[in-house]
Amino acid sequence: xxxxxxxxxxxxxxxxxxxxxxxxxxxxxxxxxxxxxxxxxxxxxxxxxxxxxxxxxxxxxxxxxxxxxxxxxxxxxxxxxxxxxxxxxxxxxxxxxxxxxxxxxxxxxxxxxxxxxxxxxxxxxxxxxxxxxxxxxxxxxxxxxxxxxxxxxxxxxxxxxxxxxxxxxxxxxxxxxxxxxxxxxxxxxxxxxxxxxxxxxxxxxxxxxxxxxxxxxxxxxxxxxxxxxxxxxxxxxxxxxxxxxxxxxxxxxxxxxxxxxxxxxxxxxxxxxxxxxxxxxxxxxxxxxxxxxxxxxxxxxxxxxxxxxxxxxxxxxxxx
Numbered sequence: 017x018x019x020x021x022x023x024x025x026x027x028x029x030x031x032x033x034x035x036x037x038x039x040x041x042x043x044x045x046x047x048x049x050x051x052x053x054x055x056x057x058x059x060x061x062x063x064x065x066x067x068x069x070x071x072x073x074x075x076x077x078x079x080x081x082x083x084x085x086x087x088x089x090x091x092x093x094x095x096x097x098x099x100x101x102x103x104x105x106x107x108x109x110x111x112x113x114x115x116x117x118x119x120x121x122x123x124x125x126x127x128x129x130x131x132x133x134x135x136x137x138x139x140x141x142x143x144x145x146x147x148x149x150x151x152x153x154x155x156x157x158x159x160x161x162x163x164x165x166x167x168x169x170x171x172x173x174x175x176x177x178x179x180x181x182x183x184x185x186x187x188x189x190x191x192x193x194x195x196x197x198x199x200x201x202x203x204x205x206x207x208x209x210x211x212x213x214x215x216x217x218x219x220x221x222x223x224x225x226x227x228x229x230x231x232x233x234x235x236x237x238x239x240x241x242x243x244x245x246x247x248x249x250x251x252x253x254x255x256x257x258x259x260x261x262x263x264x265x266x267x268x269x270x271x272x273x274x275x276x277x278x279x280x281x282x283x284x285x286x287x288x289x290x291x292x293x294x295x296x297x298x299x300x301x302x303x304x305x306x307x308x309x310x311x312x313x314x315x316x317x318x319x320x321x322x323x324x325x326x327x328x329x330x331x332x333x334x335x336x
Contacts, residue, residue: 027234028285031057033222034082035283041078041212041219042071044202048195050283051300052079056228057235058279060190060272061146061166063131063181063304070195072169074212076127079167083228084221085124086161092134094177098141102151116153121145124161124225131168132178139185142166146188147268163228183263183307190272191297192304231282238278239288243335248273248294254328255306261324263307273301291334299325 031053038049052075055062064072080087090101103119120126121142131139145151146166151158168189170181186192198206206212223231240248252273256264265273277293284293303321311320 027231027282030223030227030231031283037082037219037222038075038078041216042075042195043205043212044198045071045195048075048193050280051191051193051297054276054279054283054297055191056163056165057231057282058190058272058275059163059165059232060276061188062168063186063189063192064167064169064195065172065192066195068171070197071212072195073127073129074216075195076125076129076167076169077216078219079165080125080127081216081219082222083125084224085163085228087125087127088120088123089127089129090120092128092130092132092138094133094135096134096138098138101138101141102153105154116156116158118158121151122158122160124163124165126164126166128166128168130170132170132181134179136179136182139179139181143185143188163225163232183305186304187266187268189304190276191300193300235275235279235282237287238281240274240278241289241335244277244289244291244294245274247291247332247335248277250332251294251298251302251328254332255302255324258324258328260309261306262309265302265305269302269305273297276301295329295334298329 035046035049035053038052039046042049052062056079064075066072090096099119101119101121103117103122105114105116107113108115128134128142145160145164149160149162149164151160166189170178197203209215249270252265252270255261258264273294276297277289280293280297281287281289299322303319303325306321306324308320308324
């Protein structure tokens with residue numbers, strides 16, 4: 017049976033316009049922007065971890081402004097309460113009844129800035145929302161807007177006043193991305209222009225809400241060859257059985273890895289996945305989902321989990 021072709025021409029035009037719009041603000045980081053767009057199309061959430069001042073929050077704002085969607089920001093602090101995120105029930109004097117006042121989580125794009133500064137209790141307020149797209153309030157299950165995307169930021173070098181994200185929280189993020197410093201020429205242009213804030217303020221949306229949902233629906237139509245599915249699952253199984261790994265990739269992680277590869281293929285204008293898609297996404301999708309037995313084997317700013325993913329990719333045979 018012939019598989020249904022993805023209508024790529026129209027879809028690719030919209031994807032390219034979204035990437036170009038974000039890159040007006042985030043210069044010289046095409047791969048990071050491409051991965052972020054793929055995460056959006058795969059209905060996944062993004063964790064941006066990097067040193068202060070390299071554009072994590074700016075990237076989140078650029079994505080939000082490029083979409084005609086509702087946007088809310090939470091500045092995470094140690095005194096942030098779950099009700100500050102989800103909302104609170106109050107007594108309406110005029111109506112003489114209790115009513116629920118929704119919090120900032122009832123939006124399309126939610127920026128959780130410095131998420132590791134929130135306490136575990138407040139972090140847990142995001143778990144149901146990120147996994148199921150709903151919030152339970154006083155035995156009532158309330159749906160969140162569709163699409164729903166969480167972009168969280170954290171600084172890896174700060175420890176005072178921070179609460180590391182537990183494995184259950186990390187597993188909700190489709191990708192963990194690092195922006196890194198810009199190259200010399202891009203940073204010179206940034207200095208000459210006076211920074212990215214002015215460009216960000218004048219950024220116009222290029223995708224409507226319905227278009228985002230349409231693109232997300234098309235991701236599932238991207239074809240994955242059986243040999244590539246075997247390759248993807250071999251990578252996942254290796255993380256579960258290797259003697260050096262204490263905790264391997266979950267079933268949720270395998271599913272999001274599969275969807276991310278489909279989305280990245282579509283972002284690159286293909287209706288089929290190739291081995292390079294799997295190899296490129298293995299580290300940003302899987303490294304934060306595993307725990308090594310020896311946490312001291314990192315190198316510089318590269319975690320031992322990332323090094324392990326790099327190593328098994330070099331050792332496993334790639335399908336032709």
